[in-house]
Amino acid sequence: MNANYWQGELVRLRPLARTDIDAWLGEDADSEAIRALNFGMEPPRSRAMAEEWVARFADFGNSDEFIFFSIETLAGEYVGNINIHGMDRRNGVFETGSRLFRAHRGKGYLLEAKRIVLRYAFHELRFQKYNLRCLETNAAIVRHAQRLGCREEGRIRRAAYTEGRYLDVLLYGLTREEFDANEG
Numbered sequence: 001m002n003a004n005y006w007q008g009e010l011v012r013l014r015p016l017a018r019t020d021i022d023a024w025l026g027e028d029a030d031s032e033a034i035r036a037l038n039f040g041m042e043p044p045r046s047r048a049m050a051e052e053w054v055a056r057f058a059d060f061g062n063s064d065e066f067i068f069f070s071i072e073t074l075a076g077e078y079v080g081n082i083n084i085h086g087m088d089r090r091n092g093v094f095e096t097g098s099r100l101f102r103a104h105r106g107k108g109y110l111l112e113a114k115r116i117v118l119r120y121a122f123h124e125l126r127f128q129k130y131n132l133r134c135l136e137t138n139a140a141i142v143r144h145a146q147r148l149g150c151r152e153e154g155r156i157r158r159a160a161y162t163e164g165r166y167l168d169v170l171l172y173g174l175t176r177e178e179f180d181a182n183e184g
Contacts, residue, residue, distance in 0.1 A: 005116075005120075006116060007074070007116075008112040008113075008115070008116060009112065010073065010074065010107070010108055010109055010112050011071050011072060011073055011074065011079070011109050011112050011113050011116075012071075012072055012074060013069040013070070013071060013072075013082070013113060013116055013117070014069065014070050014072060015058065015059045015060055015068075015069065015070065016054060016057055016058045016059070016068045016069065016070050016081065017054075017058055017059070017070065018051075018054055018055070018058050020054065020070055020078055020081075021047070021050050021051060021054050023078050023101070024050060024054070024081070025045065025047060025050050027099070027101050027102070028044060028045055030101075030102050033099060033102065035162055035163070036134070036135060036137075036138045036141070037097065037099055039135060039160040039162065039167075039169070040160060040161060040162035041162065057083075064087075065085065066083045066084070066085045066097075067083060067084040067085075068081065068083040069081065069082050069083065069113070069117065071100070071109060071110070071113045073104075073109070079100060079101055079104040079109055080098065080099050080100035080101050080104065080109070080110065080113075081097075081098065081099050082096060082097070082098040082099075082110070082113050082114065082117055083096060083097045083098070084096055084117060084120075084121055084125075085097055086131070087125075087127070091129075092126065092127050092128035092129060093127065093128070093129040093130070093131055094121055094125075094127045094129075094130060094131070095130070095131050095132065095133070096114065096117055096118075096130070096132070098110055098113070098114065105140075110144065111144065111147055111148070114144070114148060115148070115183065118130060118148070118174070118179055119179075119183070122176040122179055122180075127176070128175060128176050129173060129174070129175050129176070130150070130173065130174040130175075130179070131171065131172070131173050132145050132150055132171070132172040132173070132174075133169050133170065133171055133172075134169070134170050134172075135160055135162075135167050135168075135169060135170070136155070136167050136168040136169070136170055137167060142170065145172040148174060148179075148182070149174055149178055149179065149181075149182035150172035150173060150174045151172065151173055151174070151178070152170065152171070152172055153171045153172060153173045154170075154171040155168050155169070155170055155171065156168060156169040156171065
């Protein structure tokens with residue numbers, strides 16, 4: 001393991017910063033990513049809305065709701081975000097949300113960032129189960145879940161409506177023990 005807990009071979013995680021707003025807003029034109037992330041289209045975000053969001057979660061503010069990281073390359077280029085949310089501390093389960101900017105997809109950045117976040121959630125926050133949900137049409141996230149070692153746990157039929165049709169939501173899960181076996 002790298003001496004820096006928050007750094008892998010390709011990326012490092014850092015707190016979301018107010019200076020990330022311009023790049024973040026610039027990626028809002030990527031409707032395909034917005035649809036996949038939010039299970040449908042949402043109205044465009046204004047600068048004021050983005051500033052409010054970033055002010056709320058920058059520097060790990062409101063970390064009981066979201067633990068929000070920015071992903072940057074080892075050269076310091078901001079390439080996306082990842083967060084821990086849906087934290088059910090009583091039962092030890094959580095989810096993540098992530099978005100890698102289009103120009104940086106397919107380079108292994110998100111997979112490495114997710115492994116860092118999972119290690120933190122399992123080994124430091126004492127969570128025991130990771131849950132992942134995605135639209136049935138999101139082949140990239142299905143591959144991502146499989147590469148992490150997640151198991152398909154179910155399907156919620158016709159649970160999301162976008163582009164004029166109903167889509168199924170796929171459910172994947174990963175236990176701490178499965179994560180440890182995959183990483184070991």
